[in-house]
Amino acid sequence: MKIVVGISGGSGSIYAVSLLKALQQLDIETHLVVTTMGGYVTEHECGIGLEELKGMATYFHDNKNFAAPIASGSFKVDGMVVIPCSMKTLSSVANGFSDSLLTRACDVTIKEKRKMVLVPRETPLSPIHLENMLKLSKIGVTIFPPSPGFYNHPESIEDIVLNMTGRILDMLGIDNNLVNRWKGQ
Ligand SMILES: Cc1cc2nc3c(=O)[nH]c(=O)nc-3n(C[C@H](O)[C@H](O)[C@H](O)COP(=O)(O)O)c2cc1C
Numbered sequence: 497m498k499i500v501v502g503i504s505g506g507s508g509s510i511y512a513v514s515l516l517k518a519l520q521q522l523d524i525e526t527h528l529v530v531t532t533m534g535g536y537v538t539e540h541e542c543g544i545g546l547e548e549l550k551g552m553a554t555y556f557h558d559n560k561n562f563a564a565p566i567a568s569g570s571f572k573v574d575g576m577v578v579i580p581c582s583m584k585t586l587s588s589v590a591n592g593f594s595d596s597l598l599t600r601a602c603d604v605t606i607k608e609k610r611k612m613v614l615v616p617r618e619t620p621l622s623p624i625h626l627e628n629m630l631k632l633s634k635i636g637v638t639i640f641p642p643s644p645g646f647y648n649h650p651e652s653i654e655d656i657v658l659n660m661t662g663r664i665l666d667m668l669g670i671d672n673n674l675v676n677r678w679k680g681q
Contacts, residue, residue, distance in 0.1 A: 505533025575611030
């Protein structure tokens with residue numbers, strides 16, 4: 497499998513790091529693209545710089561490189577995740593405004609009708625944010641706010657992050673054992 501992972505400048509880059517590690521462990525080819533603010537927030541929140549981040553992916557593409565393979569629909573991938581997805585990137589994707597490799601790759605993923613998962617982070621949500629999410633949801637994009645459930649009694653941030661990571665893999669159709677699944681009472 498091949499998955500495109502985009503990191504934009506929303507809070508919660510810990511989820512991106514966790515997803516990249518999980519995909520690496522599952523031996524899945526990853527194509528990583530990071531916005532300027534995505535890199536900044538990852539460094540700020542996780543203490544992980546761009547070089548280290550690059551090492552977590554199979555391929556890294558500069559966000560200004562529109563000649564990268566993931567900019568073309570003819571390059572076949574199985575899906576794409578933007579994690580975290582800032583409200584600015586969400587707006588670009590909802591309006592087909594492809595002024596960066598990340599937003600172009602999203603546009604391509606949608607036009608090719610491939611799996612597209614956005615992990616938006618903002619609170620509270622304005623009507624603009626909600627309308628953008630609704631527009632994308634209606635055309636089949638999975639809007640996956642990283643809002644954890646507490647019914648499986650997470651004991652640490654790691655528990656929460658891994659559970660969310662597993663559920664995102666579920667959305668991509670990737671089998672995993674990261675989710676503490678509800679088995680009924
Ligand atoms: C520490 C930090 C945290 C941020 N968190 C969020 C956030 O959770 N959601 C959001 O939409 N923007 C957030 N922003 C603002 C975005 O980074 C900013 O809107 C930026 O233009 C997004 O650009 P990008 O989508 O190209 O990464 C944050 C910025 C900083 C510095």
